[in-house]
Amino acid sequence: MLLQNVLNRYGLRMGRPIRTRRQATLASLAAELGVSRTTVSNAYNRPDQLSPELRRRVLETARRLGYPGPDPVARSLRTRKAGAVGLLLTENLSYAFRDPAAVGVLEGLALACEDAGVGLHLVPASPGREDVAAVHRAGVDGFVVYSVPDDDPHLGAVLERPVPTVIVDQPRVDGVDRVGPDDAAAVTAMAEHLISLGHRQIGVLCMRLARERNDDFVSIQRQSAAHFHVQRIRLEALAAAFSAAGVDWATVPVVERFDHTVDDGASAARQLLDAYPQVTAVICTSDILALGALAEAERRGLRVPQDLTVTGFDGITEAERSGLTTVHQPVLEKGKAAGKLLLSSADRVGPKVITLQTELRVGRTSAPPRTAEERWFGP
Amino acid sequence: MLLQNVLNRYGLRMGRPIRTRRQATLASLAAELGVSRTTVSNAYNRPDQLSPELRRRVLETARRLGYPGPDPVARSLRTRKAGAVGLLLTENLSYAFRDPAAVGVLEGLALACEDAGVGLHLVPASPGREDVAAVHRAGVDGFVVYSVPDDDPHLGAVLERPVPTVIVDQPRVDGVDRVGPDDAAAVTAMAEHLISLGHRQIGVLCMRLARERNDDFVSIQRQSAAHFHVQRIRLEALAAAFSAAGVDWATVPVVERFDHTVDDGASAARQLLDAYPQVTAVICTSDILALGALAEAERRGLRVPQDLTVTGFDGITEAERSGLTTVHQPVLEKGKAAGKLLLSSADRVGPKVITLQTELRVGRTSAPPRTAEERWFGP
DNA sequence: CGGGTAATGGAAACCGTTGTCAGATTCAAC
């Protein structure tokens, strides 16, 4: 027993081949040099605390012994700083990397982290996974939560952790910092644009509303019970605006897609237009879906905007290029703001909400609807 | 002094307002319950080691005291497992997120991590930054290094860390696991395709060769001294193949671009064709550059492939869509393989190299060159 | 020569866990 201890002290272990000798530690290095651990630690962290000569000796001996410098985990434990922020994203990474809007947020966040010299720790949390252990295991100084349903177990696990948290877009949690656009206002502006053009026969394409898949039309109940807050708000804002314009929202078809690709947008548009050919405007809650709707319109031989108006949301580059009428939001800034907010949250008291500026960008995909006669007989 | 200790034991601290009371720890929770720390630890990590009833009490008291479960950092220190792999990428994140080939690798890596339930820790290391502290600070069980110049200080810092490392694409370091395509073979196949078509007047567009910017023609010296191994190998393979076909490599213009965007590809092509209008084929070391070259060809009114042949490398979706002749490599698999290799490296002895299959995909952008007469008088 | 001030290095506490191992308790069976 004693022998074991002595061996340990010198970084050796019984019953193991020599070549797997334990890594050198700060203590073994100090022993080798005949100085205290403090001094070795100072050599790395506070060069002004010891003579240059001794420091040189320490570093040189470290190199000789293959000591890689203070262990980051031990250091984190002592200093209570991990030097990383966690990113919770209940979504396949493929999605995160494929949607330009999401990439923008990620990039902005990464930039903020880079500036501060802290790492970005992607927490493994695919939609299916119920195992929140990964959240518990993440050694981070704070979390950014991006676009997560309000009933996701990972979210709960994050909020229980005693570290600052910033939520981007959704969900809305009381007392937690948040960064996002004013979705209601933005969508209202879009609705009023369409109303003023004269559209009353509309259809809506929206993203996933809950964790269970429903690639179909959406009931009023499901709309108002949506766990994805952003989608819910956007639908509610549309409902409010069009109701005010005399449209009975219960008659407005809304099609949901669980996955978020251009192809899904196209198939949703097809489903919508097959069942409701009288629709004059397809409002999409994202540009990706809208790009799909444009593709489907072309496939059907519908001219945009003469025969059909299509609108999106986000303002991604591809949308701009195709002249889509959409709401632009500064996604890069969104991510950057989230990062900065999180990294500065040590010296703040109350929760903070940052609302980003959005801008209605009218492109070449919205125009007044044709009258019924025009539809049948041409202009 | 004694008082201080007693206070500490109960999670209190002198001279601080009550509301900032110290977070509960496993120890304070055990004290509260009147059981040992072991028991509390077991409640979380080995449910079979204590009675369900006691476990329930522990968890319930934990909730009441706001104990968030065992501290991840302390746990990592004790278990020597961080539950995360680091990704070193000496590049602005913007690049990583914008180049589809890089996104593919990232996505594959993320998938492998997700499968294993470990986090992915992005190490902040922009090109300019000389500060490798972030590498030292990263609490990870291993590193994936992706496309880094062989003289990058971060690379050295990673290799010094006593954790397994896998390098993707470049650099090539002896004794370190590596995943990547057989660049030389792939490029040779491409060269032979062009040679057999009859091209002898070629020009090359390549990516950054070193950490210092050089948006210009590249000397032979710079080519063979390139710190980005992949680029060097590709150029060398081209040189070998075309030399064998009787082309004096010293006369072949090579244009380098530091940044890697379609626009940079276009400007490089312009620079090349302005100085060497007799070129019949522009060989690019990436699809992104090739897409730019195609754009520039169109701008000049050059028909592809009749007037100019353009080839790429990577096989990204956009390239496929535009019919680019290119070398396809499975980028998603590359990332996934790197992740799996890293995560399984505990029980392996020697270094391992995984070479990925590539495939020459002849598209609509390569054809025999026009003869000089044709160039002036039409076919 | 007394005493104040840097400069330098060290002792010990602490960060919050986990794992080992031996001892304690319970319970059924003989």
Place this chain on the structure above:
DNA sequence: GTTGAATCTGACAACGGTTTCCATTACCCG
């Protein structure tokens, strides 16, 4: 009542550092 097996529990030693005092020495100044 004894025994043995099956469960639980708790003391103790790591894990690898950082940081707050202290102690020592050297130097400077009147």
